[in-house]
Amino acid sequence: MTDRLWGRASSVNVQKVMWALAELGLDYERIDAGGRYGQTDTDAFRALNPNARVPVWQEDDGLVLWESHAVLRHLAARTGRLAPGPVGDQWMDWGVSTFYPALIGVFWQVVRTPPAQRAPDQIRRNIASLEEALTILATGLEDRDWLNGDAFSMADIAVGAGLYRYFDMDIPRDPPPAIRAYYARLADRPAYRDAIMTSYEELRAT
Numbered sequence: 001m002t003d004r005l006w007g008r009a010s011s012v013n014v015q016k017v018m019w020a021l022a023e024l025g026l027d028y029e030r031i032d033a034g035g036r037y038g039q040t041d042t043d044a045f046r047a048l049n050p051n052a053r054v055p056v057w058q059e060d061d062g063l064v065l066w067e068s069h070a071v072l073r074h075l076a077a078r079t080g081r082l083a084p085g086p087v088g089d090q091w092m093d094w095g096v097s098t099f100y101p102a103l104i105g106v107f108w109q110v111v112r113t114p115p116a117q118r119a120p121d122q123i124r125r126n127i128a129s130l131e132e133a134l135t136i137l138a139t140g141l142e143d144r145d146w147l148n149g150d151a152f153s154m155a156d157i158a159v160g161a162g163l164y165r166y167f168d169m170d171i172p173r174d175p176p177p178a179i180r181a182y183y184a185r186l187a188d189r190p191a192y193r194d195a196i197m198t199s200y201e202e203l204r205a206t
């Protein structure tokens, strides 16, 4: 057997783990689950993750983990590489509490809602919340290249994964210069391009 990643490659939370595994050069098998691939509602899947969500990380030795950022922290501890450190850790939690809810608010309206059902006022409010979150993120990048300081870490994977969709979605955009520069640094990484800068058309509602 080999370590397994359960989850569809169109999920940004699955993508974070795919990106981390690529940066670390670890072998694994990925099994499509969630969304159009189903499986998450089966008893077998709920035994792995009672939340019926992806990703799930299942190791050869029996360890099963859900919550993408917990998987990232575990992989850092297991390999002794890309540790986020206390400041990076703070940004990882901020991703869960603030950045991803704001990003999903926009993504859901602009991509996952059929055009006829979109609410323009809601979209404007959600974009404003997302811009506010990006202004906060910019404070963490004012005089540093990465969220943990000088070195790329799991914190950049946790938070940076969402930026591709922000820059790719069909929305008005005026991000702080530090966010544009950070995104350019991320997009320089082959593993970011492979795992993150990929089509999300299968999620689009028409």
Ligand SMILES: N[C@@H](CCC(=O)N[C@@H](CS)C(=O)NCC(=O)O)C(=O)O
Residues within 6 Å of the ligand: 011, 012, 013, 014, 033, 034, 035, 040, 052, 053, 054, 055, 066, 067, 068, 069
């Ligand atoms: N906080 C969780 C969120 C997990 C989550 O919401 N996953 C979504 C995909 S991004 C999901 O499973 N949606 C249902 C589905 O794909 O069927 C994490 O970071 O792992």
